[in-house]
Amino acid sequence: MSPSSTPMMQSPHPMKKKVLSALVAVVIGHIGVLWAVSQMESPELKPIDKEPLKVRFVKIQEPPKSLPPQPKAEPKPAQPKPPEVKEVKVVEKPLPPPKKVEKVQQVKKAEAPKPVVKPVEPTPQPTPTVTTTVSETKVVKPAPQPVVQPAPVAPPAPAVPATKSVSIGGSGVQWSRSPKPSYTNRDLQGETRSVVVLIEANEKGSITSARITRSSGIAALDEKILRAVRSAKFKPYKENGVAYPIRAEQPFELTLNPNG
Template identity: 75%
Template structure:
């Protein structure tokens, strides 16, 4: 038994041989195909030159908007003409004329001819027509609109009162104090007169020299001092008024220099 089994193992099965042979053939075929494919040169592809595309933008025009039809003008309404009133008067005909009877008088033994009286023609009927006068209705008069009412003008400011300074007149709220030295006076006493105007609140609105001290530089110092001063409001019967006044000034030498 051992020998027969060894013989069976040494002798291959014919089916197995066919399978192995087929596998070998398949492998050899694949290898040949791969070798053939490797020998084939890939064709060189020439680059295709293409012209660049030209793009042109075209603006699409919108259709024009339809023009709306013009509104038809309304026909003017004709004003109704005034109607003439006509009165119709009925014709009054006269009564019909009476019939004229022929009278025949018969006498005994004589026959009288009939006497025919002339027949009067009836009077012609008179027709009277009266036409009333036409009445034209006039439109009512158009009253013009009332004129605009203009606001009343503001009252004019009261005229300035001519008053004296001090005493029963106007009083100072801040009096002028011109600063000067003996050299400004040039060794002598100086006199000056200043005309002042102030409003109802006492604020000085105008000041000017009416009598000079003789020194222009000193006059400027006097004016600066007066313009920086102020009066108390001047009142009469509780009403404040603007004022005007003359301020006399005497500038004396200082004994201390």
Template identity: 35%
Template sequence: MSQSSTAPLQTPPSMKNKVIAAILAVAVGHVGVLWAIGQMKAFELPVIKKEPLKVKFVKLKQDEPPPPPPPAEPIKPQVQPKPVEKKVEPIPVVKPKIIQQKKPVVDDQKARKLEEQKRVDDQKRLDDQKRLEDQKRLDDQKRVEDQKRVDEQKRQDQQKRDQEERDRQRNADQNRTRNVSSGDVSWVRSPKISEVALLRNMKPEDGAKTINLKINADANGTVTNVTVLQSSGNSALDSYVVKQTYAGKFKPYKENGVNVPFAIKQDFTLSVSKGR
């Protein structure tokens, strides 16, 4: 294939000169118009003189009021036509055909056997139900009796514990030693103080010797303990008097009609005669 080159188009010189001349002519024309407008005189408007406006008030006659409109006729209510009720015809119900089934023919002997078996089964169910009810009643009764025995045993145990506590308190109260005065009790068997024994433990020139003892006795009055509260100053004499006091016995001391243990404080004043 052959390649062809296109050269740019060139405006002819004569055409270019014509365009330049036309532009210059238009410019010169515009300048001339502007100069002519500048030379024109300003246009003056003529002054118009007017006389003042004269106003004359005229009293207008009052228009007569228009006659009242005729009374409007009452509007009659439009009566709506009653709707025509459409009768609805009930749909016919088609009753289903009942087909009677033929009862099977059962032999009379077989029917009697079935009826007898049914009676036996019903009686067995009744017997079983009654046996269950009787057993339940016996179980309930046994449960009640067992509970009664348990409650009774608890009550007896509580009574026994209460009685033991009362006995313990009573014994503790009875065994509590009462502090009594020497005038509240009396000796059944007073301590035997032998003058011969006194001569072995003291002399006539020693004068009277006093020993103060605390004597404890049980509910029967038997002396259980002897304590020296104040010594006579002669230990041998104190020991002899304590020993003889253990051999003595009191009458029982009663409180509210009951024998109770007690304790008393008692003084023994001892002396021996001269010349023996």
């Protein structure tokens, strides 16, 4: 290379210098603007006082409704006017002064003519209007009512036959299973005892009630007699083929057993 080209390569291009200086100036300008903006104080906003809105409600009146046209009153028929009666005035003329005469003659006043009164014609009276009201009567037939069938009548309960008071044995009631009380000489407490029991049975002969009417004096012995009676049974008591409930008394003679 020649020595003349070396200094041209080392020296910068003048166009590049201008571009660099412009860029530096722009950067510095932006920095200055940003610094100025940061130093500015933000303006304080004053609160705005606003008065509250006042609302007033106004009632809107509706226009008056038009009333239905009232029916016009029918004109009354004009009544004929009665004929006018004219009054006729009678004017009396003054009489001339009487002349001096030897004889005074009496002068009569002329009689005043009587007023002529025309006869009054009778006023025609309006004929009354007769209104006839015809009412229709409707005959309403009653609705047919459902036929109510009578409820079935239950057959009457069979009458309970009256209780018969009878005797036991003979012509009275008979035992089909007689009572067999079980006791010992210890139960009799060394002496003979007697007990009477009133027994009630139904029409089938079953014992329904038994109670002591004469006690033996020993409650335990009476209870044994009652248990024996309740386990017994009568034959059905019948009269004329009809069974009846019965009531009968059964005496018991409780003797000592010689064998102990």
